[in-house]
Amino acid sequence: MKGISFNTWVYSGFPSWLPSYPLDEVIRRLSAMGYDGIEIGCASPHAWPDHLPKERRAEIKKLLQAEGLAVSSMLPAPGGGPGVNPSAPSKEERDFTVQHYKDVIRLAHEWECPTVIWIAGWVVYGTVQQQAWNYSLSGLTECARYAKELGVTLVVEPTPTDSNLVETADDALLLAEQSGEDNVKVMFDTFHALYRNEVSSDYVYRMKDKLHHIHIADTDRQPPGKGRCNYDAVLKALKDIDYKGYLTMEVGFHTRQADPDWYATESLAYLRKKVQEIGLG
Numbered sequence: 090m091k092g093i094s095f096n097t098w099v100y101s102g103f104p105s106w107l108p109s110y111p112l113d114e115v116i117r118r119l120s121a122m123g124y125d126g127i128e129i130g131c132a133s134p135h136a137w138p139d140h141l142p143k144e145r146r147a148e149i150k151k152l153l154q155a156e157g158l159a160v161s162s163m164l165p166a167p168g169g170g171p172g173v174n175p176s177a178p179s180k181e182e183r184d185f186t187v188q189h190y191k192d193v194i195r196l197a198h199e200w201e202c203p204t205v206i207w208i209a210g211w212v213v214y215g216t217v218q219q220q221a222w223n224y225s226l227s228g229l230t231e232c233a234r235y236a237k238e239l240g241v242t243l244v245v246e247p248t249p250t251d252s253n254l255v256e257t258a259d260d261a262l263l264l265a266e267q268s269g270e271d272n273v274k275v276m277f278d279t280f281h282a283l284y285r286n287e288v289s290s291d292y293v294y295r296m297k298d299k300l301h302h303i304h305i306a307d308t309d310r311q312p313p314g315k316g317r318c319n320y321d322a323v324l325k326a327l328k329d330i331d332y333k334g335y336l337t338m339e340v341g342f343h344t345r346q347a348d349p350d351w352y353a354t355e356s357l358a359y360l361r362k363k364v365q366e367i368g369l370g
Contacts, residue, residue, distance in 0.1 A: 090327070090332055090333065090334070090335070090336065090364070090369050090370055091125065091126070091159075091161070091333065091334055091335045092124075092125025092126055092159070092161075092335055092336075092370075093124060093125050093126070093335065093336050093337075093338075093357060093360055093361065093364070094124060094125060094126030094127060094128050094159075094161035094162070094335040094336065094337040094338070095119050095124050095126075095127060095128065095337065095338045095353050095356070095357075096128040096130060096164065096304070096337055096338060096339040096340075096342075097112070097115055097127065097128065097129055097130045097135055098130045098339065098341075098342035099340065099341035099342040099347050099349045099352055099353075100114075100115045100118075100135075100349045101115075101130055101132060101133075101134060101135050101342075102132065102133055102134055103130055103132035103133075103166045103169075103342070104166075104168065104169070104342065105342060105343070105344060105345045105347075106345070107345045108345065108347070108348075108349060109134060110349070111134060111135075112129070112134070112135040112136065112149060113148075113149070113152055115127070115135070116149075116152055116153060116156055116158055117152075117156060118350065118353070119158060119353060120156035120157060120158045122350075122353055122354055122357055123357060123361075124158065124353070124357060125158075125159060125161075125335070126158065126159040126160065126161030126162075126335050126337070127153075127158050127159070127160055127161065128160075128161050128162045128163070128164060128335075128337045128339070129160060129162075129163050129164070129200075129202075130163075130164050130166060131163055131164060131165045131166055131193050131196070132166035136163065136193075136196065138189070138192035138193060138195070138196050139192070141196065146196065146199055146200070149200065150199065150200055150201075153200065159201070159202075160197070160200045160201065160202035161202070161203075161204065161302075161334075161335040161337055162202060162203075162204040162205065162206060162244075162302055162335065162337060163193055163196065163197045163200075163202050163204070163205050163206070164205075164206045164208075165189060165190060165193050165205075165206070165208065167208045167210070167211075167251075167252075168251075171185065171189075172185075172186070173185075173186050173189055173208075174186060174210040174211060174213075175187065175190075175208075175209065175210045175224060175225045175228035175229070176209065176210030176211060176212060176213075176216070176221035176222070176224045176225045176254055177210065177213060177224070178213050178215065178216045183224055183228060186210075186228060187228045187231055187232060190205070190207075190228070190232045191232060191235050193205055194232065194235060194236045194239060194241050194243075195239065197239075197241050198239040198240065198241055202241070203240070203241060203242060204241070204242050204243075204244055204301065204302055204334075205236065205241055205242075205243055205244075206243075206244055206246050206276065206302070207229055207232070207243045207244060207245045207246065207273075208246060208248060208252075209225040209229070209245060209246075209248075209252070209254050209255040209264060210224070210225050210252065210254055211251075211252040211253050211254055212253050212254055218254070221254055222254060222264070225254060225255075225264065226264060226267055226268065229243065229245070229264065229268050229273065230268045230269065230270060233268055233270035233272055233273045234270060236272060237270065237271075237272045241272070242272045242273070242274055242301055243270075243272060243273050243274070244273075244274045244275055244276040244301045244302045245261040245264050245265045245273065245274075245275050245276070246261065246275075246276050246277065246278060246281075246304075247260055247261045247277055247278075247281055248278070248281055249281050249284055249285050250280065250281050250284045256285070257285070257287075258275075258277060258291075258292045258295040258296055259295070261275040261276075261277070261296070262275055262295075262296065262299060265299060274299050274300070274301035274302070275296050275299045275300060275301065276296075276300065276301060276302035276303055276304065277289075277292045277296065277300075277303060277304070278303075278304035278305075278306060278339060279303075279304065279305055279306055279307070279313075279318050279320075279323065280304070280306035280307070280308075280310060280339070282318075283307075283308055283316070283317065283318055288319070288322070289318055289319070289322070289323045290319065290322035290323050290325070290326040293323060293326035293327055293329075293330060293332070294326055294329075294330065297330050298330075300330065300332060300334070301334055302334050302335065302337065303327070303332075303334065303335075303336060303337065304337055304338075304339040305320075305336055305337065305338050305339070305340075305356070305360065306338065306339050306340045307340075309343070310339075310340050310341055310342065310343045311340065311341075312338070312340050312341075312352055312355040312356040312359060313338075313356055313359050313360055313363075314355075314359040314363075315355075320359075320360075320363055321363065321366075321367070324363055324364060324367040324369050325367055327369055328367055328368065328369045332369075336360060336364070338352070338353070338356040338357075338360075340352045340356055
């Protein structure tokens with residue numbers, strides 16, 4: 090396992106506007122807490138590519154290196170005004186989304202980030218499910234070929250809580266396989282598995298060799314150990330398959346009532362202890 094990482098949503102303006110902190114501040118805080126990596130949400134004020142000139146990108150890279158914090162992964166922000174839906178019925182939106190993904194992939198390469206998450210999108214009323222799937226697959230394939238040249242892997246995430254296209258482990262595996270690209274893998278989020286009343290450790294065994302990344306979040310986006318997910322079983326399963334990626338917290342961003350530092354410290358303390366107990370690290 091590469092280490093423990095933290096997603097920046099709870100520190101940013103997506104999808105709740107508050108609380109919100111500059112990316113520099115978040116990097117310093119997570120480094121001081123002892124995190125190994127940071128998963129950067131690609132939305133303002135952190136990493137919307139169009140808002141990051143060359144000089145600013147260099148500043149962030151220098152700070153990451155100084156703080157000893159690796160960029161584990163990057164996650165484009167779906168929904169909202171621009172949509173960023175690769176399955177949209179509008180060709181203009183699909184084209185925008187593919188270009189946005191390429192911009193994020195380029196930014197990931199510049200920040201030495203190996204992984205970008207593919208959110209397959211959602212079916213808009215009036216669009217046939219298979220057509221939406223084909224739209225997403227086409228965008229994924231184009232982006233994967235672009236990413237391959239830069240040494241970046243795309244991971245397909247099932248997101249049943251938020252969408253209606255890629256909802257299960259098998260959905261993610263099928264979309265990845267149909268892309269035909271060897272730099273397309275899969276991931277899952279324990280929160281989404283809980284939403285479907287499925288067993289998170291089953292996802293580990295089902296995805297197995299294709300599992301490249303994982304999000305950790307308990308019931309209601311609480312820190313691990315605060316809900317009903319069996320993390321002993323999840324970590325044991327990850328050990329069984331010899332998982333090589335990061336454990337990335339994606340917690341707390343569902344409400345402006347969240348104290349980001351509490352979510353980050355609680356998550357790290359719990360998972361560090363569990364990782365040592367199971368011998369995953």
